[in-house]
Amino acid sequence: MGTRAVSIKDVADLAQVAVGTVSNVLNNPNRVADRTRERVLNAISELGFVRNDAARQLRAGLSRTIGLIVLDVSNPFFSSLARAAEEAAAEIGSTVVLGDSGSDRAREARYIDVFEEQRVKGMLISPVGDISDRMETLRNHGVSVVLVDRVDPGRKISSVSVDDVAGGYIAVKHLLDSGRRRIAFIGASTEIQQVADRLEGALKAVAEHAGAELEVIEASAMTVLAGRSAGETVAARAEDRRPDGVFCANDLLAIGVMQAVLMVRGLHIPDELALIGYDDIDFAQSAVVPLTTIRKPTELMARTAVDVLVGEIDGGDGESRRVVFQPELVERESTATVRNGA
Amino acid sequence: MGTRAVSIKDVADLAQVAVGTVSNVLNNPNRVADRTRERVLNAISELGFVRNDAARQLRAGLSRTIGLIVLDVSNPFFSSLARAAEEAAAEIGSTVVLGDSGSDRAREARYIDVFEEQRVKGMLISPVGDISDRMETLRNHGVSVVLVDRVDPGRKISSVSVDDVAGGYIAVKHLLDSGRRRIAFIGASTEIQQVADRLEGALKAVAEHAGAELEVIEASAMTVLAGRSAGETVAARAEDRRPDGVFCANDLLAIGVMQAVLMVRGLHIPDELALIGYDDIDFAQSAVVPLTTIRKPTELMARTAVDVLVGEIDGGDGESRRVVFQPELVERESTATVRNGA
DNA sequence: GTCGGCGGTTGAATCGTTTCATAATTACGT
DNA sequence: ACGTAATTATGAAACGATTCAACCGCCGAC
Secondary structure, three states: OOOOOOOHHHHHHHHOOOHHHHHHHHHOHHHOOHHHHHHHHHHHHHHOOOOOHHHHHHHHOOOOEEEEEEOOOOOHHHHHHHHHHHHHHHHOOOEEEEEEOOOOHHHHHHHHHHHHHOOOOEEEEOOOOOOHHHHHHHHHOOOEEEEEOOOOOOOOOEEEEEOHHHHHHHHHHHHHHOOOOEEEEEEOOOOOHHHHHHHHHHHHHHHOOOOOEEEEEEOOOOOHHHHHHHHHHHHHOOHHHOOOEEEEOOHHHHHHHHHHHHHHOOOOOOOOOEEEOOOOOHHHHOOOOOOEEEEOOHHHHHHHHHHHHHHHHHOOOOOOOEEEEOOEEEOOHHHOOOOOOO | OOOOOOOHHHHHHHHOOOHHHHHHHHHOHHHOOHHHHHHHHHHHHHHOOOOOHHHHHHHHOOOOEEEEEEOOOOOHHHHHHHHHHHHHHHHOOOEEEEEEOOOOHHHHHHHHHHHHHOOOOEEEEOOOOOOHHHHHHHHHOOOEEEEEOOOOOOOOOEEEEEOHHHHHHHHHHHHHHOOOOEEEEEEOOOOOHHHHHHHHHHHHHHHOOOOOEEEEEEOOOOOHHHHHHHHHHHHOOOHHHOOOEEEEOOHHHHHHHHHHHHHHOOOOOOOOOEEEOOOOOHHHHOOOOOOEEEEOOHHHHHHHHHHHHHHHHHOOOOOOOEEEEOOEEEOOHHHOOOOOOO
């Protein structure tokens, strides 16, 4: 099958020039006379030459690729992160290769190893847990790393993340501003940092508002089904013991709650119960009642992460940066102001 | 900052052996005496040596990575495909690097170029459109390629795909078997091959069944919203003009139809209307009425694709293979047999 | 007529591995 | 002890690009 790979030498021979000239055509085209360049380009296309990146990299030192390791590629946040990172990278002539750790430490470690062997320009990682040690090693090896959607407790590694406390605050503030007073927070165990942060923000908003109260309902998971069962509990209550505003720690839970509230009890959303989620997944806007939610500035985060990374690579002043973005409110029907007094 | 990268030479010096021996420790550990090996391994960990993959690849010829290019990484089918491919690859000591073309031909082409420059072991591609030409070139360059979820019209390139005609057949057959007779097919333009195939299968099932009829309703897109508006049309009809079984070309459409049918008209699913989707996305089982659907054997497809690819790399008998899988029915509540006669 | 300068071109050296023919060492049977 | 085989270790060559000092014409200045 196909004769052995075409090398720069073959091109040079056919075009009757030195190998250095071919290399120049590839990398510094304007240093080469027009006629020569054309001759070389013809030879390249005639032979179907494709540059061997391994050789280039070996000699030139570093590669053009950026490694991105995400927790779950099927999570819309990460897939748009990946896409945005790709675009940002393309603008600086780099390519992103994506690794899916599936929240598995072993897989994460494997990808880090592979990327390091490939001498990637740098890595963007949303780590499974605390991997400060490995990061430290990478740093010592001269590899630039930026954490995404997580911060380094040791403050040594740069990060680009989002302020979940603020997100929780905004969500509940919005419920309060639209007239609700009896707020419920539905989330899984507060051992998950994100849930804890969002709850913290929610509590802060309630504390600032006289006459407002907050009840915490623990769901068994962050899924639609768990949301449905939590929603059934809430909907089954007598009106005076029922919350009038519910803040769910993510959109899946909120969708479950919505299903339960609408179908099982036939309550009206938002008139009898306002509902707000978190993440702005695709389904949020195509829910039966379009769901108000909190959105992370995904594209901006990705671009910033790439920027911080290249800054780290070029600048190399050794200082770590931590950028924290504010999430934003996406208002939809599920929290519209009540039409007539409760 | 860290001093310049540690090379195999440094390790050899520290361990007092020749470079070849270090290489053997890395690649053929059993060819090295125990004591020597240990000495080398100590030196490696002491210096924090990381093999330079570019150099290895340059010398050894081919890399250990497989390139996978998907249409949309946020599509659950592709993300589980990616994950399964990763696992299958890991078993043969390879790594998958993922590129997301976002259904964009330019991006697809970029990834193909990058992967070719990286001299990947092979590529798995779910192509945006017809890229037979580029594939042909790759083949001539000696790169193995396997198409995933698409076939090559020219029959030159191997492929692993799924039989959508069979899927459509199974879906409608199931509706007929459970007693429905007036079937509706809801899908976007049949210019999309998948939609056309599924419809073809549906027609076949209806043709085999005396007394059954099929109506085609065209949706504006393959989304929840488009499904909802199609569903409203259907639900608004008088009972004798309304289909009793609806087959949607994908789950999103079906979920939209379900929302419309339940909320707007309050019809009962499955008693008054049976509903079946396609793809088995996560939301299918957590829909208000769990959705019956058609599932592709994703993991199996991924493993097979990797197998076919390595077969192509090793065997190299030049023959292209096309593997076609049968989709399977996932029965849930939305098509349960009617409780009492219509 | 000589010389400096400049746009183009050359080709050897280099990057860090793997590979492999060869050498060195050890083991063993007689 | 000695020859032979088996086991280990050695180090130079090779992979295919980039880089860079040197070189080559050629033009214009003096």
